[in-house]
Amino acid sequence: MSLDTRRVVATIMVCHFVAAFAALGMPPFFALILERSLHSDAAYLAGWLYIVPVFFTAVSSPWWGRLADRYGKKPLLLRAQLGLAASFLLAGFAPDAATFALALALQGLLGGTFAASNAYLATVVSGAALSRSLDLMQWSARAALVAAPAGLGVLMTIESPLELYRYLALLPLAAAVLIARLPSPPASAAAKPAARAPAVAPEARANQIYAAQFAFIFATVLTFPYFVPFAQAASQPASLAMAGLLFGVPHLVYLLCAVPLSRRLVPGRLLATLALSFLVLAGALAAQALLPTLAGLTAGRLAMGLGMTLGFISLHALIAAIVTRERAGRTFGWFESNAKWGAVGAGVIAGAAVQAIDLRAPFFIGAAVLLAAGAYLGAVAAQPRNP
Secondary structure (H helix, E strand, C coil): CCHHHHHHHHHHHHHHHHHHHHHHHCHHHHHHHHHHCCCCCCCCHHHHHHHHHHHHHHHHHHHHHHHHHHHCHHHHHHHHHHHHHHHHHHHHCCCCHHHHHHHHHHHHHHCCHHHHHHHHHCCCCCHHHHHHHHHHHHHHHHHHHHHHHHHHHHHCCCCCHHHHHHHHCHHHHHHHHHHHCCCCCCHHHHHCCCCCCCCCCCCCCHHHHHHHHHHHHHHHHCCCCCHHHHHHCCCCCCCHHHHHHHHHHHHHHHHHHHHHHHCCCCCCCHHHHHHHHHHHHHHHHHHHHHCCCHHHHHHHHHHHHHHHHHHHHHHHHHHHHHCCCCCHHHHHHHHHHHHHHHHHHHHHHHHHHHHHCCCCHHHHHHHHHHHHHHHHHHHHHHCCCCC
């Protein structure tokens, strides 16, 4: 990549990080916001509020993607950042839980910065460079997921935590200013007909990648809502601080390993790498459920981080191989929607499984899904490809 292209990718990554910082950092404190700012004793609403923006992002992403292909990636990326800022402002001034829920719904409907950012990047880079850029975008999301709860937790001592949304709205506004200064894709490129098919066919069809992504997101997110109580109820109970640290371990592994491992991906072996990542993740989830000690959980979380990293970078490479500049908005919109539906389904199934069985159930369900998906991907990878 040229220096100018690197600057564009870096700007998009930073803008996504500051937007994700608020979007991912506030949900862990919804129960506190309900109690101290909205004066509601309905603590169960926190779980439903967590799903609201995810659900509406799943619904709206394909639509915004089609509009990006029609009217341009940069205008729709600006729209996403401004929509996020508007929803944060409404949340910051919400007088009751219903208005707060509406603000979160608008966050999902009007946001979608991840898919919009990826679609814009597809107009700047392609192929292996796009795959590496997607790895960096996921890096910014994982960094926000690790840093935001800790950073915002320090500020939760104010009388009304809800007011933080008013200040957090400045972050996507600042991102919009930076994005406005980025170059727009050339009109000739937008009008250019789709390129001819490459000499080497992609390793996987779009529907196979969709299915693999759904299984990956579903099985990993399945354990997120109940990991902390699971760790605290283990045979060697972890403190709240230790449980939080263990929760973040897979994301930290991604931050440390994604870039070096992405350089070692072997073209033509992406499906095999994805299958391997699923099997590693399946073993890691099963190990955590079967060995609920500090040592067992630590080893399981480290292995989970390795599996997640291999899974993300191989998925990104597979997606980059099928995306075209002309349909980048639609492609990334559908992939973002698919991921969000996986997260919504995981939240619903995890709650039902824990209530019907116990806290280990999400780990076993996730392991079973990944084992089946990994076996299928391995079989597909072993078949000879048509040129």
